[in-house]
Amino acid sequence: DHFAGIRALADEEDLASGRIRFVAPEHFVKEVTSENVIAGNAMSRRAGFMFGNLLERTPQGAIDSGLGKGVAFGSITLLTPTDDITATGQKLILDGVEIEFQLTPGAEAPAEFVFYLPKWNALCVAEEVNGVMHNLYTPRGAKTRDALIWSRHLTDMLELFGGRMDLVFGSHHWPRWGRAAGYDYISKQRDMYRFMHDQTVRLMNHGHTATEISNMLDLPPSLAQEFYNRDYYGTVSHNVRAVYNFYLGYFDGVPANLNPLTPERRARNYMNLAGGPDGLMRHAKHAMQKGDYRWAAELLNHYVFAYPKKKEARALLADAYEQMGYQAESGPWRNFYLTGAKELREGVNVARGVRTASPDMVSNVPTSMFLDFMAVRFNPEGADDLEVKINLDFTDTKEQFVLSLDNSVLNNIPNKQ
Template structure:
């Protein structure tokens, strides 16, 4: 799973649908609903599409289920993890409904994947190697050393990591943690590290080169936008049911608790680097710039076991993640998988940071080759079609994996998809512009939609066309039509309700867990409005403490309202008394610059503050105005200038509208 900084347990106040009925437009006829969030039932068109999927794949093939249950030591039935205040961080009970045949409201291929992801507990992978699966979005692996355990990827939060480690000790005995290997810089693979360290400072922490920078910086500047979009991608507002969130394809979903971070004691920078950790020999592969900017895999030569981290997984991964992130390099990703095949040719056991293991050299190499070729095929064919003048939309619509790849469950689009990954390749090489002059400077959404609706004969004409298309099962076209109407007339209730029904059907049909969540969350917000609260950062203080101050100074720069700052000029010193560091912020030309070093003697003001109090301001535990006038800080110079500067900063909107203007 891709990392996002702003995470915590959250509650939402959902507006009643009756309030929406009074917002204008014509109230639609009552529709049959299912679930607790107002979904409409699957239509005959959706049933037919899902049935066709079931008939095209060997969904009854038991091999993956045999692999996913092999080595089971103990199930974790009823696992429920809470924070100190009682807030639920993780509950396996939420997914008890996932068993048996696929319901009509879930793509049968996705349902099969989520049945596999629902197999949980403690497993023996091979002698001396264990996995804890189902305690979080990702897996925690355990390797027996001479003195204790080497843990691989300590999950997302300290709550889930502590629960997983306690379960392992209950079943395997109480051994100390001698080392922690963090395979890459996404939070579901390091956020629980503080819960597994022994506290004596002797636990070795191994991570790839660039880990600390990537782990702390990916979502600071763009964190609010990514967090809001993550609510769609992971279905955080959806009920856990056949009509809502069933899983993320990569796993069940993210845990919402208290993430932290610890500084590595050993950094892996070279492929082929050999390290002995607690008596166990490792050979590392540096796979930077594959699934994560900082990532490693490793091989245990005595056990002939390969840990693929998240470079490989039992689904097609994201070249572009829907929450928003830098596009990944498909060619480089494919190269690393091929390199692993070549440098670890004797592997007999495969395990990874997600999903279930695989055994046997022939089976593992076949799996790796198909993963390798899936990413390379998308890369090469996208560029081939682009060279013939095809646009991103045309490429996404026409591209299809070859038979051997598309019939492999491990290459199915349960997380990433062929459509949005091909667009990612195009974006990486050519950017947002497709070369058509009409798309060089298009009208913004609301203005464009208003003119489209007018050209189509007004809202009544759009609704007539959309209803006919809905009856024909053309839900993508309905969504395109009604999105224009909703943006032109955001109080048109009938349009919003029919658009929500279309999103229901697109969600039910989606093979990708994130696509399903995006569609169904869109439907929910059309019916109930945006949530009252976003994903905050109050529980991420342990992670924020490890984030360089410079990252947050850059965050302040992107919060600056350029219009308010136009014509203003200020210089401020921020001195962190407990770190002996000073940052100088200078404002000119409506741009905020920063530097670390000696204070500016001509500054408008110098603010002396502790790192901890600064963190309190960031996570909302201390208000800016209250802090500036408290005795906990010292200000030399103009307090008024400092207040005027802070007034120029626009606080991020954690719940900005997405499906409405």
């Protein structure tokens, strides 16, 4: 699921001449552009929290991202693949090396494959199998991943390659040597995702909410004892809530949560319930003294929403976040907490803008998606009485669209003038 560095290796001429081939799973370009364009700004902002991009590299700051030491920065590049992998079992010979592919869409990434090298009995599991627990719902924000499909892909992987592989390696972590060790590795990662899926659904069908299940469920010892199933990246707590959300969405079925108040209004009401600012602060400090940082953070979050400029509350909430960050086993959890603490103390660093789409990304965006992107950037204030229709005729791509503004909505209709 990683991309964006291809121009370090090739350009359009290299691909057109056949000197270098660019192999990708089907729908790769579409999925890459859709994820990084429509919600790109919000994702980038949250990714800065998740990967600790704004933190110093010190023992008190960012030390890891869980899945690796950190994210790469630089130019975002993208070219059109020369070869699409469209079916499991498809084979290619590249530079004299035979490669056999398994498509694994809809699991760790919307478009992804793993591949097998028969000459060396070596299986590259991409990011479908990792040295840590992965995310079913990434804190940076993305569509929730399907734990059931993920586990089924890993079953198929074992059936396809389990009797042939002597080496298993992936995108992020060290290899597993030997057929037995590789089989155990893949099968226990499969069972980890399947356990979180099945047991979340079981408890969900017994009437428990996502938050309740996340505080009830843990992996069985047979899975939890494996280093590669530890929550150094994804967590059981976060992933079971992802499974719940995948099936039932964000609403937990409790009527009180059907139409919630804004955070600011709720904060003021809780402040009054606690006896005012002094009363809430007293309870928060008591929770801090007891080491109950989760409760302290919840109380102080209300305080900061009610009085966002109150330095004492911001500083104490930062202290609570900091302690939870130091206690977190998950790299992303640590980075989120510590970045939150940093912003409470220092303010938002507006100079550090989000990473935006590059010329390569824009050039690969389908026209209809580009017009959809225009629609999500449209500010409807003062536009409700406007009715506008524009014919778009793209002579280079042989595409035609009607761009229609009505009811404060910007629609696009393809193949019409």
